[in-house]
Amino acid sequence: MRNLFIVALLVLPSVAFAADSSSSFLDYVGQQLNDLHYAITEEVPGIFHRFVAWGVEYYTLAMLTAKLHMIKFAYLVAKQIATDINISAYLLSSISQLPESVRWALQELGIANALNLLINVYITRFVMGIMGW
Incomplete structure (x- = not known):
């Protein structure tokens, strides 16, 4: 039964292409082999x-998402450390x-905010170094 099914699969394409006189069964088999070769070597x-x-x-x-979340977490920790140390009051x-x-010139230039930001950045870097990043 199995052999009959395999023979039928080999013969049916030739019957289907019998109406088309420009191609033969061997052309069909060659095309199928070319398609198989293309699938194996290219696809x-x-x-x-x-x-x-x-x-x-x-x-x-x-990795980028994990690093971004780690930076956010380290910044929150650094902000808490800066609040605990009360750096802005000392500044x-x-x-x-x-x-x-x-004092007026420093206030106009925003130096206090810039220094506070730089201190937070260094503390964040310190916290990230402790965390292993």
Whole structure:
């Protein structure tokens, strides 16, 4: 029964192409073999390359997302450390001891906010170093 089914599969394409006199059964078999060869040599490596590219893209996205969340977490920790140490109060008390004209210039330039941001950045970097990033 199985052999009959295989023979039928080999004969039916020739019957289907019997109406078309320009192609023969051997042309059909040759075309099928060419299609099989193309699928094995071109399509399978292409699928493999697409899967590897997808994996690399997914890994890159996951790592960038993890690093972004780690930076956010480290910044919140650094902000809490800066609040506990009360750095902004020390900075404002130091600036208040300067002459009025210098204090006005520093206020207009936003130096106090810039220094506070830089201190938070260094503390964030310190926290990230402790966390292993």
